[in-house]
Amino acid sequence: MDNILLDFCFNLRNEGVRISVLETIDAITAIKHIGYGDRESFKYALSAALIKSEEDALIFEKQFESFFNIKLFDMDYNHGIFDVAKTPEKKWSDLTESIINKDDSQFLELFNKAIDISGLDEMRYRTQQGMYVQKIMDQIGIKNLEEDITYLSKMKIPGAESMVSALEKKKKDLLDFIDAYVKSQYELREGRRNKDTLENRLQYTRFAELKEHEMEEMKTIINRFVKKIYARYSKRKINYKKGFLDVKKTIRKNSSTDGMLFDIQWRFKKINRPNIYVICDISNSVRYASHFMLLFLYSLNKTLLKIRSFVMCSDLVEVSHVFKEYDAEEALDRIYSGEDLDILLGYTDYGESFKDFKEICGNAINKKSTIIILGDARNNDTNPHIEILKEIKDKCKTLIWLNPEKRLLWGTSDSEMDRYLPYCDIAQECNTIDQLNKTLNDIFKKT
Amino acid sequence: MIEKEKMLSIEELQESFGQLDYICSKKIATTLFLAYKLNKPILVEGPAGVGKTELAKTCAKYLGFPLIRLQCYEGLDESKSLYEWKYGKQLLYTQILKDNLNKIIDGKDSLADAMVKMHKHDDLFFSLNFLEPRPLLKALQTEKGAVLLIDEIDKSDEEFEAFLLEVLSDFQVSVPEIGTIKAKKIPFVVLTSNNARDLSDALKRRCLHLYISFPDAQMERNIVRAKVPGISEELNKQLVSFIQQIRNLDIKKLPSVSETIDWAQVLMLLCEDKLDHEVIKNTLNVILKYEEDIRKAEEKLVEMTMIAKQVD
Structure with a gap:
């Protein structure tokens, strides 16, 4: 049984549930006490030992149903049919015996051993599936079962016929079972490999190059990062x-x-408490990046108390209340469409936006405030109002500029980045999740 | 009385708990059974009022062990949860013994000699006699075993959680002056949490996890029947159906099982044997605790009463 359980734990890990070795051992010990005769308690036992949060419970539910859907537990058919077979004159093979005695544990033990010897772990390619099915069947003793069936069909005892048909049926079930098991194992391993690389890749992919279907994946990654940041932050608080x-x-x-x-x-x-002001450019030129920045911002808003968020395009407006009221998707929709917001969605104008910013919270900014600006500083050749940025910088503690453009492009054509640069305490290129994460960690260290 | 062996099987456990008026689902029973067999703590999570604390109490009753309860709150630390020195007693003893000091020193002239003599006695003041055991230590010291309930662990600080790890995994505690104290018999530990904050993975890893959600209608009827003897079947059905409907509404605080029981008792006192519009309206404040929630429920009152009445 251990092998099957280990495979199951492997599946869960693959789906993102964190399972430690200790918990795996717990699960195995638990099953030793519970047995696998009763599917319900079997399930609850596994869940108690392995699953520690509500989100994981959903994954577990799904995985359990698909993993153990094979008729592992209904060996129970036509009571009494095998009584005649319990004659001492013939020594049945282990497999036949497990079926005759309806002994689930013996059957699973056989199956487990078969998986072990056949080396299912080493399966790499789709084409190998057939071979492994064959291997497992050989190991589990399908030949002996067939021999037993032939022997039985020749026997002239009452009830032998129905027994033969029952055994034949069980044999077919068994084949299906092994087939499905090998297939599911292959798919899981394959799926996991793909996922591993996808997740790693996404962290270093530039926002601009992300594809539609990768967005969802991205959201979970962002959520995980924010959780990490929050955990660190709350720990710091206690040390204080x-x-x-x-x-x-x-x-x-x-x-x-x-x-x-x-x-x-x-x-x-x-x-x-960090006193943070974030200004995010949502114009079309940085649309690809601002989407994620806003998602990040949204999550930060949910975890930190003192954060004020602003979005800007032709002018600037505060959106903290939008984040507070709506869930992520709707908040972003509202911001991009400018619904109920007093914002001009025309050409980007950093100069004007800084003016607005100064007007809205110029007085609130003090030596404890951190200001983060997310944008490409492409000002469409209007007045960048550098003096205002300088004024803001003098008032606040740190001013950080995260630019989704490559450093090489800063200051080219209508980008005013090199003129703003002297007034930024930190100015960084930021266009992958990895960079964003690093930068934010730095910020939290400093504030 | 003949001591029956406890925790024989899941079914036995479910039945015995039922006799103690705690209706538990198979999930709960399985987890308890495992926790007992594996000697592992259980971490119980779930919304307020589904009987998490009650579970621990019933466990204590069932096992015949004393229940030792540690209520967690922000700022809870070792001296309140594990042990404390009896300062007063120590002080008092020193005062009493002051007069006898001369006898102990026994006329030694030099300070060094006196110190050597004193050293033979100093540990006396830091022995078990002067130790005031708090819940955790008490649970480890019981001879027969105990049920240790660590209630609302999510309300405690993270430091305390880290400190609990030693207790929960090895069932021992270290007192610097005395050494390590091991459990005489491993207590049955139940931790409860309301999810006020995420618990650390390290703690979760050491526990079996049990999530108790609101019971389904069938289960809740059984609970009401057990807790409010004498309630008519019709009223029971209607009231449970009504409560279950309320839980589907978008309100601030969902009515818990304990509130269902309260409500059943109230209706019994009012000698009602079935629900109707007027009765519900007058007693809605038993199950809903916010003005806003009551208003929301009142809007749908007629509809919900109708459905509740049709249940069979």
């Missing part, structure tokens, strides 16, 4: 709690005990 001895408070508190220090008071550092 530790403080120094507060002498004043301690003396005051302990005056009732005549100055004996019973209750020591600590001075706590104030928790420094």
